[in-house]
Amino acid sequence: MSLIIAENLTKIYTMGEIEVEALKSVSFGIEPASFISFIGPSGSGKTTLLNLIGCLDKPTSGTLKVADINTSDLTRKEAAAFRGKNLGFIFQDFNLIPVLTVYENVEYPLLIVQNVPAEERKSRVISLLKTVGMIDQKNKYPDQISGGQKQRVAVARALVTNPRLVLADEPTANLDSKTAFMVIDIMRQMKEEFGVTFIFSTHDQKIVSEVETFYPLQDGTLISRTQEKGGRHA
Amino acid sequence: MLKLFKIAVRNLSRYKRRTLLTSSLIAIGVMFVLVFIAASGSFKYIMISQITDSMLGHLQVHKRGYVASIDSLPLTLNLSEKAEKKLEKTMEDIPEIEAFSPRVKFGGMFSNFIETTNIRVNGVYPEKEIATVPLFLSRIKQGEKHIKEGEILIPELLANGLKVKVGDTVVVIATNRDGSVNGKQFVINGIIESVTGPGGRDGYMHIKDATEILRMDEMEISEVAVRLKDFGKLNAVSNRLDEILSKELNKQGKPIFDVRTWEKLSPFYNIARMIDVMTFFIKLMLIAMVLVSIMNVMIMAVFERIREIGTISAIGTMPKKILSLFLIEGFSLGVLGAVVGNILAIGIVFLLNLVKITFNFGRQSGLVLSPSLNTGDILWISAIVIIVSVAAALQPAFKASRMEPVEALRHV
Numbered sequence: 001m002s003l004i005i006a007e008n009l010t011k012i013y014t015m016g017e018i019e020v021e022a023l024k025s026v027s028f029g030i031e032p033a034s035f036i037s038f039i040g041p042s043g044s045g046k047t048t049l050l051n052l053i054g055c056l057d058k059p060t061s062g063t064l065k066v067a068d069i070n071t072s073d074l075t076r077k078e079a080a081a082f083r084g085k086n087l088g089f090i091f092q093d094f095n096l097i098p099v100l101t102v103y104e105n106v107e108y109p110l111l112i113v114q115n116v117p118a119e120e121r122k123s124r125v126i127s128l129l130k131t132v133g134m135i136d137q138k139n140k141y142p143d144q145i146s147g148g149q150k151q152r153v154a155v156a157r158a159l160v161t162n163p164r165l166v167l168a169d170e171p172t173a174n175l176d177s178k179t180a181f182m183v184i185d186i187m188r189q190m191k192e193e194f195g196v197t198f199i200f201s202t203h204d205q206k207i208v209s210e211v212e213t214f215y216p217l218q219d220g221t222l223i224s225r226t227q228e229k230g231g232r233h234a
Numbered sequence: 235m236l237k238l239f240k241i242a243v244r245n246l247s248r249y250k251r252r253t254l255l256t257s258s259l260i261a262i263g264v265m266f267v268l269v270f271i272a273a274s275g276s277f278k279y280i281m282i283s284q285i286t287d288s289m290l291g292h293l294q295v296h297k298r299g300y301v302a303s304i305d306s307l308p309l310t311l312n313l314s315e316k317a318e319k320k321l322e323k324t325m326e327d328i329p330e331i332e333a334f335s336p337r338v339k340f341g342g343m344f345s346n347f348i349e350t351t352n353i354r355v356n357g358v359y360p361e362k363e364i365a366t367v368p369l370f371l372s373r374i375k376q377g378e379k380h381i382k383e384g385e386i387l388i389p390e391l392l393a394n395g396l397k398v399k400v401g402d403t404v405v406v407i408a409t410n411r412d413g414s415v416n417g418k419q420f421v422i423n424g425i426i427e428s429v430t431g432p433g434g435r436d437g438y439m440h441i442k443d444a445t446e447i448l449r450m451d452e453m454e455i456s457e458v459a460v461r462l463k464d465f466g467k468l469n470a471v472s473n474r475l476d477e478i479l480s481k482e483l484n485k486q487g488k489p490i491f492d493v494r495t496w497e498k499l500s501p502f503y504n505i506a507r508m509i510d511v512m513t514f515f516i517k518l519m520l521i522a523m524v525l526v527s528i529m530n531v532m533i534m535a536v537f538e539r540i541r542e543i544g545t546i547s548a549i550g551t552m553p554k555k556i557l558s559l560f561l562i563e564g565f566s567l568g569v570l571g572a573v574v575g576n577i578l579a580i581g582i583v584f585l586l587n588l589v590k591i592t593f594n595f596g597r598q599s600g601l602v603l604s605p606s607l608n609t610g611d612i613l614w615i616s617a618i619v620i621i622v623s624v625a626a627a628l629q630p631a632f633k634a635s636r637m638e639p640v641e642a643l644r645h646v
Contacts, residue, residue: 084550
């Protein structure tokens with residue numbers, strides 16, 4: 001059974017009197033435990049699509065089911081609860097909370113969003129920080145670590161709630177190639193270990209070679225059928 | 235909630251200078267308001283004490299209609315002996331009343347055998363008067379601090395004007411209620427300091443001398459001054475006394491007695507009310523100051539952290555928690571300002587008490603200002619500041635909680 005089913009998804013932004021069609025009748029399905037990328041140049045609709053899948057935005061028309069939930073029907077509160085329970089996010093600019101330490105950033109979703117008991121919280125945070133190789137840096141603040149380290153922390157934060165789906169918008173855009181591959185490796189490792197579906201957007205062809213499946217987008221349209229790729233580790 | 239507090243406090247410490255400036259502004263406001271309340275409260279307390287404890291009593295009972303004509307001290311509106319006995323009995327049954335002093339008041343002529351002028355006199359039972367207005371003796375500036383039969387205490391203005399002194403013999407002449415004139419010789423046994431307010435420039439003599447001059451066949455009383463054990467129960471006791479006495483009716487079926495608190499007898503009450511009005515407006519200024527400064531800081535905080543709000547919203551933080559986070563920041567700023575302001579105010583009030591500031595009021599000089607802060611004022615002002623701080627943070631917090639995560643994440 002598909003984790004995500006999108007049918008004729010259309011998103012139109014209105015800017016003053018101008019209407020911009022960011023997504024044009026896009027349809028696709030994504031299976032659980034996939035490692036997928038939407039690729040395309042700037043303005044192709046990657047981020048818009050991720051925002052829709054992540055319940056951060058609503059389509060203008062079409063239907064989108066994520067984990068059997070029609071996300072178009074969710075209210076603000078329901079959408080927040082859905083995100084907190086089912087989704088993890090990784091951002092291009094890492095978006096760590098600057099006043100929290102590495103440990104506290106990873107702990108945040110368990111503490112504030114899911115109200116997980118202290119003991120369990122601690123073991124999950126420590127375990128993930130070990131997995132992403134950031135346990136030694138756990139007491140540092142985001143401004144005391146490198147970009148690659150920040151993104152590893154962001155990966156840990158996205159996974160700490162045991163989500164079914166992690167959405168990463170251009171997760172490697174602000175990283176050098178070596179670090180970018182390292183982060184992708186960690187994400188793939190997490191996917192293997194936890195069976196989580198990873199969907200990320202990128203315009204970097206080198207990163208595309210790392211994914212199992214990618215969906216090319218151009219001007220808001222899926223321009224070809226889903227292409228299966230093995231990646232370095234296939 | 236504790237974790238939200240921790241995050242809120244860390245967010246405040248992110249902009250140390252701004253947090254420090256805002257909380258300093260609130261602290262200074264709180265300090266000024268508390269010091270003003272302490273100083274004006276002390277001024278009010280001293281004035282009220284001077285008026286009630288040296289002359290007026292906490293409340294007074296007259297025959298109905300007497301107060302309206304009080305300037306002419308009408309002997310025809312005195313309470314009869316029977317009515318006065320009833321009044322005494324009633325007051326003895328009220329445990330909150332500490333003491334009372336019946337007075338015979340009249341206007342007369344005062345002569346030193348060379349010059350003559352007018353005088354207003356209170357005939358009193360010395361022990362009862364001292365028990366009711368304990369500062370009375372402290373007003374006697376020259377001579378002996380007592381009132382004996384055949385002796386008179388005269389106000390200092392009169393003594394200066396007629397150039398009489400303690401030990402001199404003088405004559406007091408008065409017209410009684412039937413219109414006949416009588417006089418009596420007295421020895422001046424003391425010069426009494428004037429105080430501001432009604433009766434503040436009256437002379438004093440023993441009540442027996444007053445009844446003798448006025449040729450009263452039976453004791454008639456112009457007023458009864460009353461002292462309470464607890465001044466804070468003034469209105470309660472006054473109302474109770476009024477309720478009991480209102481049942482005593484004259485032949486026309488109207489109440490005999492008229493109970494009035496000091497507030498309705500002294501013009502200083504209007505000054506006291508003005509002080510209260512000023513205090514109220516100063517509190518309003520504090521509220522405005524806190525409101526503007528906290529709102530400004532919180533609007534800035536929300537504006538600067540739009541992407542961060544988008545991030546925490548995206549990872550599933552419920553809108554009410556985002557609202558709480560910003561409200562707690564406003565609350566914490568308010569608490570910080572209030573606590574520091576309270577500490578500063580307590581320090582300044584302590585210093586003012588060490589310095590001992592003196593002031594004059596009317597003819598009274600050298601009154602020492604003794605400001606004091608009570609817990610109620612501290613808690614009340616702190617509560618106002620904290621509530622206003624939270625209220626000021628409400629709009630920015632609400633804005634943050636209603637922010638669309640997708641737009642917030644897009645913000646540069």
